[in-house]
Structure formats: structure tokens, C-alpha cells
Amino acid sequence: MTYIDYYKVLGIDKKANDKDIKKAYRKMARKYHPDLNPDDKEAEKKFKEINEANEVLSNPENRKKYDKYGKDWKHAEEFEKAQQQQQYQSSSRRGGSAQYSEQDFSDFFSSMFGGRSAESRGRNVQFRGQDYNAELQLELKDVYRTHKRTLTVNGKNIRLTIPAGVKNGQVIKIKGHGGEGINGGPRGDLHIKFSISNHSKFKRDKDNLYATIDLDLYKALLGGEVVIDTFDGKVKLNVKPETKNLTKVKLKGKGFPVYKKEGHFGDLYITYQIKIPTNLSDKEKELIKELAKLR
Amino acid sequence: MKRKDFIPIVQLCEHYSVEISFFDELHEEGLISITTLEQTSYLHQDKISDVEKMIRIHQELNINTEGIDAVFNLLNKIDSLQNELNTLHNRLRLYENDF
Incomplete structure (x- = not known):
């Protein structure tokens, strides 16, 4: 448990009056309120600190206790404990209300004030649950x-x-x-x-899918068919004769489903990467040389 | 239009402890749309979460309806920038592991 300087949290002087405290609290709350800072954990944490500081400083009784024992809060705890024991022995003590969640208050706050202030207990304010x-x-x-x-x-x-x-x-x-x-x-x-x-061969951009597939040199030259696996099963593609390397083909409606639009799909883009045959045999070399002579 | 989808404004005022004039002001600012049926004003249930947020901003931060309008405009802008950032981030993933 570390000492929390509530004045510092609200950015005010120790001599600040109620109006100054309220003004500082409002200003800070506007900056860090969770509704104005969605999904911002830091702002949420800061807002809790601001609320805690306001709980203490806007309540004259709590502020007095904090001002008196703040830095030496450990002694305050012992002092309060001794006082409570005395009260318990001398008269029947009223039970404390435990209906509020105290998770949002620091250990420091709880050790000094035992959760929320008496004033706020009395106010019976409703709070929306945490997201x-x-x-x-x-x-x-x-x-x-x-x-x-x-x-x-x-x-x-x-x-x-x-x-x-x-x-x-x-x-x-x-x-x-x-x-x-x-x-x-x-x-x-x-x-x-x-x-x-994504561990698939497809890349996704919004509703479109992209993939690069290897294409056999002879199929690229002479044309033919290739079969590819998609999320929706196998798709047969007709490869045109004399297809160039890195040619892109679009398969309309074969991409990814459009969010909350049943029956609507993006497109699938296939890029052909032509594979040059390697480890050519003597006969293959000879035929390719013949072919080269024809050009 | 199903009437069960609409909640009477008076009921909302009672539940959230706000004056009826607050709803009128929200309506005037164009932040909510109030439907009148047989002289009773209603709000569509789909708007409840937005209205709850407006009430929290009004009550907890002391912000008037003009301010709420500005806040909502900025929040919408943040939301669209966040979506754009997310789209760009996803597009960047296309090039992270080049294939």
C-alpha cells in the first residue's frame, strides 16, 4: 500500500475550497471519463483515481481525516481501530453496509475509509456495472x-x-x-x-482474398487447367495460352463472406508464378535450342 | 412499426431520474428521434444504449446537450479512425510475411 496524494491526483492545492475541488474533479473527469475514452485502460485507471480522490476530498469528514493522518495513514489505522474497539465495548455498534463493490478503490482508500464514504452510502446512487x-x-x-x-x-x-x-x-x-x-x-x-x-495460403484484405500459385511453364505457354483449393472447396481455372508470369486473374464472388451480408462475397485474386523447369535432360536442352532457333 | 419496440419517454425519465425537457433538448439537437403515438412520446429501444451514455455524460460530467452533440461527433470520428487504422493494420499484414 502506497500513500496517495489525492490533492496531487486532482491537481489542486491543499488549501483548495469545495468549489475548487468540484471544479478540478469535473475537469479531470471530462478528460478521463470511460465514455469519452473507450477501450483505454489507462484512462479508466486514472478515472478511478480521480473518483477516489473526489470521494475523500469532497467529504469534509473524510478530508479532515485524510489531512490529519494522510501521510501517516498506518498510525491512523491503528488509531481508528483502537477507537472502534472502544466504541464496540461501550455501545452496540451499527453494522456497516457491505452492499457496494469496493474493487474500484485502492488499498490505501479502503484502509483509511473502509470502502466508500458514509455520504455516498446514504445517497443510494445506482451505478452501471463494469464493462x-x-x-x-x-x-x-x-x-x-x-x-x-x-x-x-x-x-x-x-x-x-x-x-x-x-x-x-x-x-x-x-x-x-x-x-x-x-x-x-x-x-x-x-x-x-x-x-x-492466418495460416492459410490466402491473404485477406477486407473481403477479398489473394493467393499466388505456381504455374507449369508448358501450361503457361499452351494453356490448360489448374485446380486450386479454396475455403469453399476446389475451383477449376482455365489458363489461357501464352499466359505471362505474374498474371493476375479475378474470381468474382470467390473471396471472403461480407460481414452480416448473407450471400455476399468478396473476390479471389490469383497470381500465376511461372515455374521454369530445372535439371534439364540433354534431349530437353536440344529441343529448347531448336525452339529458340524458330524465334 | 411495432409498438413493443418503443419505450415511453416518461418511463425513461422516471428510471434515469432526468427531466422530460432533457429528452426534448436531445431531440432538438438531433441526437435522438422521438416518435409520438396517440399523444405519448416514445423512444426506440435500439437507441437506449446511446441515451444511457448521453445521460451519464450529462449527469456525471455536467455537460449540456450541445456539448453531448460535440462529444458524440468526436467519438464517431474516433471510431471511424479506429476502423481505418484497423483496416490499414490488416492490410499491412499482407506484406509482413510475403509469399
Whole structure:
């Protein structure tokens, strides 16, 4: 547990009045509020610190305690403990409210104030639950078709439909599957980020697929057929005679499915890479020489 | 148009502890679209998450509706830049392991 200078967190002087504190809190909150900084963990952390500082400094009783014992909070804890024991012995003590999640408060805050301030307990404010973030790793071929998966998030199984054509880095939001709301507030959302790795021979750019295939020299010269494997099965290609090296052909609608547009597909681009035969036999050399003479 | 997809504004005001005038202002700013059926104002349920965000920004950050409009415009811009960045990042992957 390290000492936290709440004045420093809010960027104010120790002599700041309530108005200054409120103003500083509002200014900082506008900068780091999670709604204004989506998917920014640092901003979220900072916002929690700001809230914690505001919880303490905007409450005169807490501020007094913090100002008095702040730097020597360990002694404050001992002092408070001794005081609590005295109170417990002399009179029946009221039970503390434990209905709030204290996860968002630092150890330092909890050790001094035991979670949220008494004032905020009384206010009975509802808070929306925390948003959860999860990453789902898939292979490119997995997202060629719409399919269902069961994910375990915080010990809970969630059956999820993964639409075909989802992109690497894309985030989908599942409403109401985040953390529980505080004091009856709504649940947060679950954000799933897709991390799609590709170990196939195809490269993907948006909905189009690209591949380079080897083409036999004689087929390139005389024309013929080649068969390639795609995510959707085998495709037969007609190679035109006298096809040049690095010729690109487009197979319309043979690319990747378009996200949430059933029946729509991108295109597949095939680049022919002509393979020159090696280890020629004497007869082959002789025939090629004959051929060269004809040009 | 199915009525069950719409939520009465008064019900939302009660639930989120906001004045009805706040919804009128959001409507005037073009941030939400209010549908009136038999003299009752409704909001489509698909807009609830956006409205919740607007209410949080208003209540927790003390930002007025004009400010919310600016915030939403900037958030949309961030979102489209993020998508563009993601597309470019994916395109870059095409050249990372050249084939």
C-alpha cells in the first residue's frame, strides 16, 4: 500500500475550497471519463483515481481525516481501530453496509475509509456495472462460416454466434453480459475483440482474398487447367495460352463472406508464378535450342 | 412499426431520474428521434444504449446537450479512425510475411 496524494491526483492545492475541488474533479473527469475514452485502460485507471480522490476530498469528514493522518495513514489505522474497539465495548455498534463493490478503490482508500464514504452510502446512487473485455482467437478459416461458440467469461458460459466475415481487431458488444450493476444499476457490457490469425495460403484484405500459385511453364505457354483449393472447396481455372508470369486473374464472388451480408462475397485474386523447369535432360536442352532457333 | 419496440419517454425519465425537457433538448439537437403515438412520446429501444451514455455524460460530467452533440461527433470520428487504422493494420499484414 502506497500513500496517495489525492490533492496531487486532482491537481489542486491543499488549501483548495469545495468549489475548487468540484471544479478540478469535473475537469479531470471530462478528460478521463470511460465514455469519452473507450477501450483505454489507462484512462479508466486514472478515472478511478480521480473518483477516489473526489470521494475523500469532497467529504469534509473524510478530508479532515485524510489531512490529519494522510501521510501517516498506518498510525491512523491503528488509531481508528483502537477507537472502534472502544466504541464496540461501550455501545452496540451499527453494522456497516457491505452492499457496494469496493474493487474500484485502492488499498490505501479502503484502509483509511473502509470502502466508500458514509455520504455516498446514504445517497443510494445506482451505478452501471463494469464493462468486461475479452479477446477471442480464431483462425481465418473459422470465420469463413457463421458458427456458434461457447465462451467462459468470469466463470459464466456464454453461447455466442460468430458471424462469417468478422475482421481481425473487430470488437462486438454483447449487452448486459458485463459486471453486475451497483445498487440495482444495470449490468455492464461484454466487449469481445477478435484476433484472427492466418495460416492459410490466402491473404485477406477486407473481403477479398489473394493467393499466388505456381504455374507449369508448358501450361503457361499452351494453356490448360489448374485446380486450386479454396475455403469453399476446389475451383477449376482455365489458363489461357501464352499466359505471362505474374498474371493476375479475378474470381468474382470467390473471396471472403461480407460481414452480416448473407450471400455476399468478396473476390479471389490469383497470381500465376511461372515455374521454369530445372535439371534439364540433354534431349530437353536440344529441343529448347531448336525452339529458340524458330524465334 | 411495432409498438413493443418503443419505450415511453416518461418511463425513461422516471428510471434515469432526468427531466422530460432533457429528452426534448436531445431531440432538438438531433441526437435522438422521438416518435409520438396517440399523444405519448416514445423512444426506440435500439437507441437506449446511446441515451444511457448521453445521460451519464450529462449527469456525471455536467455537460449540456450541445456539448453531448460535440462529444458524440468526436467519438464517431474516433471510431471511424479506429476502423481505418484497423483496416490499414490488416492490410499491412499482407506484406509482413510475403509469399
